[in-house]
Amino acid sequence: MAIVDALASVLPVLLLVGLGALLARRGFLRPGTVEDMRWLVLYVTLPSSLFLTFLRVSIEPRHLLVVVPVFAACVAVLVLGPLIGRVIRIRSALLPFLLTGFEAGMIGYAIYGSVYGVDQLYRFAIVDIGQVTFVFFVLVTALGRLAPEMRQSPGRTALGFVRTPVIIAIAAGIAAGALGLASALDATAPGGAALTTLRFLSAMTTPLITLVIGATTRISAGALGLPLRTVVARMAIWVGLAVAFAAFAVNVLRLDPLFAAAIFTMSVLPAPFVIPLYMPDGSAAEDHDYVTSVLSVGTVATLIAFPFVVLAFPA
Secondary structure, X not given: OOHHHHHHHHHHHHHHHHHHHHHHHOOOOOHHHHHHHHHHHHHHHHHHHHHHHHHOOOOOHHHHHHHHHHHHHHHHHHHHHHHHHHHHOOOOOOHHHHOOOOOHHHHHHHHHHHHHOHHHHHHHHHHHHHHHHHHHHHHHHHHHHHOHHHOOOHHHHHHHHHOOHHHHHHHHHHHHHHOOHHHHHHOOHHHHHHHHHHHHHHHOHHHHHHHHHHHHOOOOHHHXXXXXXXXXXXXXXXXXXXXXXXXXXXXXXXXXXXXXXXXXXXXXXXXXXXXXXXXXXXXXXXXXXHHHHHHHHHHHHHHHHHHHHHHHOOO
């Protein structure tokens, strides 16, 4: 596949991001509207996609061997964050948190599904489970040490994890598929109508997410030095690890190349968007600016890098 074809594959995503930015600038997408759209994606349309996907997928034991290395790598990068900071000359205590974890929910599923198809999302979701587990049980807990007021008990952390719409949708889809409900739903008019409704909702996911990305991405040209250095370091780390992960998945686990595409898609994503929510209340303004700039620059970097993933792994 030529780079032109790869760009064409992701052009609809880029155009929708641009439309979101234009609508926000013109005042048609107000902050409250954008937040409602974000909620609709995370709690309705994306879970609908994942439920439908896992309803007809058989999870194999070897898939779990993808989850564990992703979780372990996220932990390792977090632990090594201060050392990496010394190498790239960034002393911020928030740097380790910006180097690890991924914004799969608001970006990853949309761009992967837009090119490889909603029915292939289970591959990306399996890769995502490892990092979602890391974000809830490790990243948020570690951030709590910086912000005692945001600290959660292990029980509340576990409860938050199992209540995550993505996890609920995946578990429900797997359970329903194992019970044979897919064919039972197809066989009845009400069941068929329910599945069609979920497909309608699922189809809204990519347009809504990409409009939100465009409406919320903000970059201040005067303060790009540290954020850009952070994003370059982050992407170098994870793309390098993705080479090893993808080789392991394809050559050892004998998974198909679309799993490798999912791994590389994850590797180019920005840091989790929840990080600002768990920062200490008394954080300096420059810390907030640094974090939000890293997330914005990382989002733009993702949109630039993803066509190269598609070029390497054609749909």
